[in-house]
Amino acid sequence: MxxxxxxxxxxxxxxxxxxxxxxKLNISRQAVSKxxxxxxxxxxxxxxxxxxxxxxxxxxxxxxKPEETSTVCQEPKKRARRTSRIIAALISIIIAGTSIWLGxxxxxxxxSSGNETPGEYTLCWVEDGSSRQHLEIGIRDGSFPWNTTxxxxxxxxxxxxxxxVEFHTVDCKNIVISYARNMETGKxxxxxxxxxSPNHATARGIKAGDTxxxxxxxxxxxxxxxxxxxxxxxxFCMYNSxxxxxxxxxxxxxxxxxMLNGQIxxxxxxxxxxxxxxxxxxxxxxxxxxxxxxxxxxxxxxxxDILSKERKVYVALHTLLNYSLTEEDAFPHRNTIxxxxxxxxWPAYGRLGEAGKEAETIQELFNWIKMQESLANDEIAxxxxxxxxxxxxxxTDMYSHVLCNAFFEEPxxxxxxxxxxxxxxxxxxxxxxxxxxxxxx
Numbered sequence: 001m002x003x004x005x006x007x008x009x010x011x012x013x014x015x016x017x018x019x020x021x022x023x024k025l026n027i028s029r030q031a032v033s034k035x036x037x038x039x040x041x042x043x044x045x046x047x048x049x050x051x052x053x054x055x056x057x058x059x060x061x062x063x064x065k066p067e068e069t070s071t072v073c074q075e076p077k078k079r080a081r082r083t084s085r086i087i088a089a090l091i092s093i094i095i096a097g098t099s100i101w102l103g104x105x106x107x108x109x110x111x112s113s114g115n116e117t118p119g120e121y122t123l124c125w126v127e128d129g130s131s132r133q134h135l136e137i138g139i140r141d142g143s144f145p146w147n148t149t150x151x152x153x154x155x156x157x158x159x160x161x162x163x164x165v166e167f168h169t170v171d172c173k174n175i176v177i178s179y180a181r182n183m184e185t186g187k188x189x190x191x192x193x194x195x196x197s198p199n200h201a202t203a204r205g206i207k208a209g210d211t212x213x214x215x216x217x218x219x220x221x222x223x224x225x226x227x228x229x230x231x232x233x234x235x236f237c238m239y240n241s242x243x244x245x246x247x248x249x250x251x252x253x254x255x256x257x258x259m260l261n262g263q264i265x266x267x268x269x270x271x272x273x274x275x276x277x278x279x280x281x282x283x284x285x286x287x288x289x290x291x292x293x294x295x296x297x298x299x300x301x302x303x304x305d306i307l308s309k310e311r312k313v314y315v316a317l318h319t320l321l322n323y324s325l326t327e328e329d330a331f332p333h334r335n336t337i338x339x340x341x342x343x344x345x346w347p348a349y350g351r352l353g354e355a356g357k358e359a360e361t362i363q364e365l366f367n368w369i370k371m372q373e374s375l376a377n378d379e380i381a382x383x384x385x386x387x388x389x390x391x392x393x394x395x396t397d398m399y400s401h402v403l404c405n406a407f408f409e410e411p412x413x414x415x416x417x418x419x420x421x422x423x424x425x426x427x428x429x430x431x432x433x434x435x436x437x438x439x440x441x
Contacts, residue, residue, distance in 0.1 A: 002038060003035070003041060003042075003061075003062055003063070004035050004036045004037060004038045004041075005036070006061060006062070006063060007032075007035050007036055007042075007050065007061075008036040010050075010054045010056075010061075011032075011036075014054070018032045018033055018036070019351075021053075024053060025046060025049055025050070025053075027046070028162075028351075029351060030159075030162050030355055030356070031162075033355070034162070037189075037271065038139070039165075039180070039182065039189060040182075047061065047062070118134040118136060118203045119136045119203060120202075120203050120204075120245070120247060120253075120255070121136055121137040121138075121203075121253035121254070121255060121269050122134050122135065122136040122137075122202065122203045122269070123135055123175065123193050123195060123200045123201070123202065123267070123269055124200070124201050124202070124203065125174075125175075125199050125200045125201070126199075127149050127199075133148050133149065134203075135148060135150075135177075135190060135193065136190070137190050137191070137192070137193070137253045137269055137270065137271050138189065138190060138253070138271070139187060139188070139189050139190075140179070140187075140188045140189065140190055142188075143181075143186070143188055144168070144170065144177070144179060144188060146188075146190075150170070150172045150175070150177065151172060152170045152171045152172035152173060152177075153170065153171050154168055154169070154170045155168070155169050155170075156168045156169075157356070157357070157360075159355075159356040159357065159358060159359075162356055164182065164183050164184055165180050165181065165182060165183065165356070166180065166181045166183055167179075167180050167356045167357075168180070168181065174195060174196075174197035174199055174200060175193055175194070175195045175197065175200055176193070176194045176195070176236070177190065177192075177193055178190075178191050178192040178193075179191055180356075189271075190271075191270065191271045192268065192269065192270035192271065193268070193269045193270070194236050194266065194267070194268045194269075195208065195266065195267055196208050196236065196237050196265065196266045196267075200267070202255060202267065202269070204218040204219060205218060206218050206219070206257070206264065206267075207264070207267070208264050208265060208266055208267060209263065209264060210263070210264050211262060211263055211264075212243075212259060212262045212263070212264075215243060215257055215264060216289070216292045219243075219245055220289070220292070221288070221289045221290060221291070221292070222245055222247070222289075223243045223244065223245055223289050224243070224244045224245075224246070224279050224280075224281060224286050224287065224288060224289070225241065225242070225243050225244075225286070225287055225289060225294045226241065226242040226243075226244065226279070226285055226286050226287075227241050227287070227294060228241075228285050235258070235266075236266055236268075237258050237260075237265045237266030238258075238260055238265060239258035239259055239260050239265055239266070240259065240260055240261065241259045242256055242257065242258060242259065243256070243257040243259060244256045244257070244279040244286075245257075246272075246279050246280075253269070253270065253271055253272065254269075254270060254272055254279060255267065255268070255269050256268045256269075256270070282300075283298045283299055283300045284299075284300050284301070284302045285302075287299075308348070309340055309343045309344060309345075310344055310345060310348045310349040310352060311352060312336055312340060313336060313337050313340040313341075313344060313349065313365070314349065314352045314353075316332075316333040316334075316336040316337050316340075317333075317337060317364070317365055317368060319333050320333050320334070320368070321368065334379070337365075337369075337382075338378065338379040338382030338383065339382055341382050341383065341385065341386035341389065342382070342385040342386055342387075342388045342389055343389065344386075344389050345389070345390060346362060346389065346390055346391060346395050347390075349361065349362060349365075350362050359394060359395075362395060362398070363398060366398050366399060366401070366402050369383070369402050369406075370401070370402055370405045373409075374409070374410070375406060375409065375410060375413075377413055377416070377417060380406055380410060380413055380414055380417045381417040381420050383402065383403060383406055384403070384417055384418065384427070384428070384431045385427065386399065387399075387427055387430050387431055387434065388427055396434065399434065400434045400435065400437045400438030401438045402438075403431060403434055403435040403438055404435050404438030404439045405438075407435050407439075414435075418431060418432070
């Protein structure tokens with residue numbers, strides 16, 4: 001078992017999410033995800049912390065075989081092992097690297113034009129009379145387009161949470177490809193493929209335009225259905241229900257079929273961001289198929305969802321962005337945003353968006369605030385109180401422009417709000433300084 005698979009197994013045994021494990025180690029969730037998918041491996045410090053957390057030795061964690069011991073020398077060897085932990089820790093990275101390399105070998109796949117059978121998490125096509133081609137999710141050999149005929153416009157970005165990794169998205173006309181490149185090793189990992197074209201099919205021959213009956217005939221009871229899904233302008237196609245395939249033994253990938261009125265409108269093949277199966281039966285929103293039909297026999301009512309303060313603001317923002325609301329209906333969502341600014345943990349808020357785009361997620365909120373043509377007094381006061389949160393670094397620089405914009409829109413109200421809380425003069429001073437900084441920038 002590769003090191004990443006071992007970490008994932010031990011994490012799940014303790015019923016820990018990736019985010020919970022990351023909090024215990026004081027690292028990002030993305031770092032845990034990269035370990036479990038084989039994109040990177042823990043350093044010595046984190047190997048020791050993981051071993052302590054899971055209550056096992058470093059050797060057991062990385063899968064090293066214990067030395068054989070005799071009954072005569074059992075106690076001396078135990079003492080020797082205790083005194084050699086530092087040495088074991090130093091060589092653990094080498095062993096871990098070997099384990100991950102072996103895992104990569106299992107995950108890696110190549111593009112073929114012959115009779116090789118493609119894996120489940122694959123899209124296949126024939127283009128311009130060429131031979132049959134296919135691409136599979138996972139670590140690739142070489143660089144994009146990995147010996148295929150794919151071409152298109154490539155956009156890329158980097159993330160502070162994943163230094164040394166570039167994230168690329170390529171629009172190849174009938175298929176959109178996303179992949180990550182390790183800038184140190186040059187290795188590229190295909191993370192997702194989306195298509196609405198009937199020219200691209202899954203390994204079982206299902207494509208956009210096929211019917212629900214054809215889909216179930218091809219995948220049978222291996223499918224899960226999410227009947228309560230809804231269409232969103234943020235997705236690449238319209239849909240009103242989803243079918244998902246995610247083999248438990250495969251661990252990292254899934255295929256989602258976007259359905260509109262009984263017909264497939266789009267297909268997504270993607271590596272699960274949390275390093276585990278993307279969909280599971282919860283009998284609330286997701287149901288197993290039984291003889292080709294959703295099994296509602298164990299349907300449960302949803303538990304009360306307790307949202308974090310960050311997620312409350314995130315949900316309120318996207319409700320305002322995605323729906324045309326009257327002023328009355330929009331008010332509670334606006335109030336959630338402006339009263340929540342002073343309580344937000346900004347790194348946690350950034351992680352609610354797309355992995356690798358934490359700064360862009362926060363910038364989306366700031367841009368929405370700047371676009372508001374008029375702000376009420378209490379909303380401007382809420383903007384000023386945001387400096388009581390953990391804004392720092394690049395986020396402070398971004399927020400200075402939000403304050404500056406609010407000042408120029410309503411200068412009298414802005415100044416009046418500075419005196420709302422006389423006992424918090426320090427925050428008012430910081431607001432003035434940051435607003436001036438934004439104006440001078």
